[in-house]
Amino acid sequence: MTILDQMREILKRDHTSFAELERGIEGFSGGDMAVTHGDYPNIEFWRGLTREAVSAVNTILAEGEYGLLPCSRLVYLVDGITLGQPLAKSARNYKTPRWMPVVFKRVK
Numbered sequence: 866m867t868i869l870d871q872m873r874e875i876l877k878r879d880h881t882s883f884a885e886l887e888r889g890i891e892g893f894s895g896g897d898m899a900v901t902h903g904d905y906p907n908i909e910f911w912r913g914l915t916r917e918a919v920s921a922v923n924t925i926l927a928e929g930e931y932g933l934l935p936c937s938r939l940v941y942l943v944d945g946i947t948l949g950q951p952l953a954k955s956a957r958n959y960k961t962p963r964w965m966p967v968v969f970k971r972v973k
Contacts, residue, residue: 868892869921876931881969883911884944886918893918899962907959910967912948925969934970941966 871890875881887894896915900922902908910933914922925931941947953963 867921868915868917869924872921872925876925876969876971879969879971880934880936882936882940882944883967884941884946887911887913887946888944890918902956902965905953905956905958907962908953908956908965909948909950909962910965912962930971930973931969932972933967936966936968938966940968 868890871893872886875886875889878885883900892915894913894915896913896918898914898916898919899912900910900914900919902910926933938947938952947966948964950962950964953959953965956965
């Protein structure tokens, strides 16, 4: 089963975090890639991903069934994995990478 197929299965539970995907999908993490905000490249939604994982995330988002919804850092604390960098408080240009916690939300 590909990473994309596994993502589709996990995303059936709405409001899924990147931490849940990382824990549930072999080969999702362990790389050096990040999913970033398209307009603000220093806002990272998640990092440490493999190329296949980033490709799967991009495919899921391009299909339009799911979007990324900002969430509290507490969601990731409960899920047991956070990024060790400052939080992005708003969508704007930052000089250094910032983390914006998000969950996948069904939009269709």
